Amino acid sequence: xxxxxxxxxxxxxxxxxxxxxxxxxxxxxxxxxxxxxxxxxxxxxxxxxxxxxxxxxxxxxxxxxxxxxxxxxxxxxxxxxxxxxxxxxxxxxxxxxxxxxxxxxxxxxxxxxxxxxxxxxxxxxxxxxxxxxxxxxxxxxxxxxxxxxxxxxxxxxxxxxxxxxxxxxxxxxxxxxxxxxxxxxxxxxxxxxxxxxxxxxxxxxxxxxxxxxxxxxxxxxxxxxxxxxxxxxxxxxxxxxxxxxxxxxxxxxxxxxxxxxxxxxxxxxxxxxxxxxxxxxxxxxxxxxxxxxxxxxxxxxxxxx
Amino acid sequence: xxxxxxxxxxxxxxxxxxxxxxxxxxxxxxxxxxxxxxxxxxxxxxxxxxxxxxxxxxxxxxxxxxxxxxxxxxxxxxxxxxxxxxxxxxxxxxxxxxxxxxxxxxxxxxxxxxxxxxxxxxxxxxxxxxxxxxxxxxxxxxxxxxxxxxxxxxxxxxxxxxxxxxxxxxxxxxxxxxxxxxxxxxxxxxxxxxxxxxxxxxxxxxxxxxxxxxxxxxxxxxxxxxxxxxxxx
Numbered sequence: 001x002x003x004x005x006x007x008x009x010x011x012x013x014x015x016x017x018x019x020x021x022x023x024x025x026x027x028x029x030x031x032x033x034x035x036x037x038x039x040x041x042x043x044x045x046x047x048x049x050x051x052x053x054x055x056x057x058x059x060x061x062x063x064x065x066x067x068x069x070x071x072x073x074x075x076x077x078x079x080x081x082x083x084x085x086x087x088x089x090x091x092x093x094x095x096x097x098x099x100x101x102x103x104x105x106x107x108x109x110x111x112x113x114x115x116x117x118x119x120x121x122x123x124x125x126x127x128x129x130x131x132x133x134x135x136x137x138x139x140x141x142x143x144x145x146x147x148x149x150x151x152x153x154x155x156x157x158x159x160x161x162x163x164x165x166x167x168x169x170x171x172x173x174x175x176x177x178x179x180x181x182x183x184x185x186x187x188x189x190x191x192x193x194x195x196x197x198x199x200x201x202x203x204x205x206x207x208x209x210x211x212x213x214x215x216x217x218x219x220x221x222x223x224x225x226x227x228x229x230x231x232x233x234x235x236x237x238x239x240x241x242x243x244x245x246x247x248x249x250x251x252x253x254x255x256x257x258x259x260x261x262x263x264x265x266x267x268x269x270x271x272x273x274x275x276x277x278x279x280x281x282x283x284x285x286x287x288x289x290x291x292x293x294x295x296x297x298x299x300x301x302x303x304x305x
Numbered sequence: 306x307x308x309x310x311x312x313x314x315x316x317x318x319x320x321x322x323x324x325x326x327x328x329x330x331x332x333x334x335x336x337x338x339x340x341x342x343x344x345x346x347x348x349x350x351x352x353x354x355x356x357x358x359x360x361x362x363x364x365x366x367x368x369x370x371x372x373x374x375x376x377x378x379x380x381x382x383x384x385x386x387x388x389x390x391x392x393x394x395x396x397x398x399x400x401x402x403x404x405x406x407x408x409x410x411x412x413x414x415x416x417x418x419x420x421x422x423x424x425x426x427x428x429x430x431x432x433x434x435x436x437x438x439x440x441x442x443x444x445x446x447x448x449x450x451x452x453x454x455x456x457x458x459x460x461x462x463x464x465x466x467x468x469x470x471x472x473x474x475x476x477x478x479x480x481x482x483x484x485x486x487x488x489x490x491x492x493x494x495x496x497x498x499x500x501x502x503x504x505x506x507x508x509x510x511x512x513x514x515x516x517x518x519x520x521x522x523x524x525x526x527x528x529x530x531x532x533x534x535x536x537x538x
């Protein structure tokens with residue numbers, strides 16, 4: 001069942017098209033990614049979906065509500081973590097949760113949330129005294145305190161160190177495991193690849209691709225390489241055979257090191273052929289294609305603008 | 306109602322943790338006590354000055370800084386994605402800061418009348434002038450909050466205009482010692498109009514219309530302009 005339906009959404013600021021005919025659906029229970037460089041229109045798009053901004057054209061339904069006309073009812077059922085927002089410096093963790101819980105008709109027990117999200121010992125700490133990771137956990141907890149069906153997480157790990165990022169990813173998986181549909185806005189490839197079931201790639205206000213991260217990666221028709229070393233004393237040379245396999249574009253051998261280049265799913269074909277020939281190899285390496293490659297193929301440039 | 310009560314509770318705690326709130330209470334009191342030694346029975350100058358200063362500090366300094374900081378930190382924006390309207394927070398803040406002002410003035414009256422032997426003014430006249438003055442100075446504060454890009458600049462701007470306004474309003478020295486032209490202009494500044502009316506309240510004279518009208522005009526015009534230019538983010 002589609003929880004979010006966005007149909008031909010358009011938005012201009014003056015002459016500049018920020019969103020052009022954006023359409024997508026988010027299914028219940030999935031982690032849906034909005035990936036794009038800064039200025040691609042991700043935040044504007046999410047704000048239209050949340051009812052914070054009025055689009056110029058198109059229609060949006062979230063949980064069956066019209067975000068503009070039924071904003072209050074909608075916000076009862078969504079949880080939002082916004083980019084660049086802070087709490088007052090002197091508010092204590094428990095006060096913030098207690099306060100935000102009071103905004104909702106059927107909130108979750110915030111004491112239990114504190115325990116679950118590892119903030120119980122920070123309960124009486126002031127916001128200003130929390131570390132970046134703790135603040136992020138508090139924001140996620142605040143987004144969940146209304147017991148939402150959908151959580152919008154915007155640039156969740158920007159500014160966090162690698163360790164805190166990893167930890168935050170685990171938190172997002174936990175949110176999903178609790179049955180909350182997640183819309184994740186990000187410009188980090190690894191994050192989207194790790195967390196999202198499906199991704200809409202946004203470029204200059206348009207959706208240029210929509211697929212699973214794996215599907216996006218496999219859709220890229222670029223050459224990549226497989227390399228391995230032949231075990232010493234191996235009799236039939238398999239190299240001549242590999243050149244004939246579908247997808248393989250070149251094979252080269254230097255001593256016992258063999259490098260095979262190709263397109264598509266040739267890596268599986270190569271390893272299967274080696275096994276069939278009984279060739280013993282070690283140091284097998286497959287250049288992993290990443291979402292970065294897919295993004296460059298889709299938009300013609302790297303995301304780091 | 307439950308939400309507003311909760312919001313008021315939390316905001317009260319935050320206000321009390323704010324050093325600026327304590328300063329707004331203590332600085333006018335300090336000035337009253339320092340100069341209060343020289344107060345004569347039936348003084349009509351010192352207490353109006355201290356009361357004006359207390360209202361001015363909250364209106365020109367504490368209120369705009371708090372609101373601009375909330376906007377800068379995205380607190381208002383964050384509220385707008387919950388079921389409640391961020392306007393609730395502004396309402397609660399304005400009410401709280403009004404309460405703080407009442408408390409500050411009550412403290413000054415208590416000390417001034419109870420210990421320093423100042424005259425007890427007419428409650429009705431005092432209440433009316435207090436309301437008008439608070440309205441005028443809070444409107445200036447709301448305008449600063451509307452125009453300042455962040456908390457620090459709101460704070461800076463408040464401090465920047467506080468001293469000239471305090472001077473013109475006759476809070477730094479008696480107006481008789483000021484050049485006539487400045488004293489005349491001062492009568493039409495928010496602090497000057499308030500101090501004048503309070504002086505009349507304490508001296509038991511009939512309240513003159515011009516300062517009262519001045520405060521009404523500031524309240525109406527500036528709060529409309531502030532509402533027009535206020536941004537939530």
